[in-house]
Amino acid sequence: MKRRTFIKKTAVSGLACTFPPVLTLNSDPDYSILELMGKAEIELFGEGINLREEAYKAFIKMKKAAFTDGFDIKMVSSFRDFYRQEGIWERKYLRYTEDDGMQPLEAIDKIIEYSTIPGTSRHHWGTDIDIIDGNPKVSGDVLVPEKFEDGGPFMNFKAWLDENSESFGFYLVYTDEPKRRGFKYEPWHYSYAPISIPMLTAFRKKNILKLLQNEDFVGCEHFTTGFLKTYIQNNILDINRNLL
Template structure:
């Protein structure tokens, strides 16, 4: 079956000739991870450490909330939310799925499978409840100064915001905490776009997947996977 995606070449400055297997791109392969509690590919880890040092000099303590997640970890997140929305909250399956994909990916489609993406906050701030809330990174929010620092410096280390606050962007909601190490994630996305995602996802079994339609998956791919910070395409 032909691929749904048309591959594109990495932009100048982010070239990477590495080959990635289907299992690796879908979070099912055993890969080398670096950094205790950091869990990134080697080059991404090295860049993160340098960014961490720079932030510390300016009074911020980068705290990793999430980095590498394999397929099965993402499946647990997905199924936990699906069961809560459908059984506890009484939502219809389609509505539950739409709710989940406001912030969470379908297993096998997460950028966190690549060990290039990070969810980070300022560990110097004492915050109660869910830390990954956009309002906490804005205005008088506890992470607002840290976000301003990231806006100014993160790209110096190769890390780019993935899901921006561009009002014309579709798919996942704004995530001011989610950054991607572009020198690796760009070629990985290019490789991922060559896969037949529709076929691969249809072969998986997890809660709610029987409610996926071809049209839903096509829209999900275009809006949630590809409607991101244009620098990362």
């Protein structure tokens, strides 16, 4: 097992619950706000995997089981710090407003179809993964729902995950439940519940609204109190109920 340590980068801004018996939660979590927002140093494990140790070990077990059944789990994205998420947000905001001519609020609504506000991403925690099957030959963007549906290259892989992922502690986050709001359906995004549930619980105890109002990145000047309250309720909390 290769152990790595994430080193905090300097921020650069151009403009400014029911579970299976096998699921054991961290009953006494102690997570700082910097850790929850992706601004702290955390230990990451696995070259190209980059998860907390317990999540890493569970992922390796799932990967081996999938390989036995003919699937080669490939990590598309795992840990992502605040500053990387900030860069993703600002690139999209500037592209939508400057290149595509969108109004600021329209651009923000477009961004939060799939991308989080910096500081609120579950990928900050070292518990969440975006995964695909490495066996099929696929062109273009791999993280699109259609490629996990009937006739898509990852159809069989998704069926395997539906049947097996929870036995390793990994739960789909943004489901295709018709009444679910917030981020769109992401059949590739799974969360290691034994750690992510306590982290979300700790995050909910913080004043998330105030924390976001204190940030300074491109586009955040258009965040109203009403928008942020709706974002917290829909995008952070309207997820797979087994992860709350």
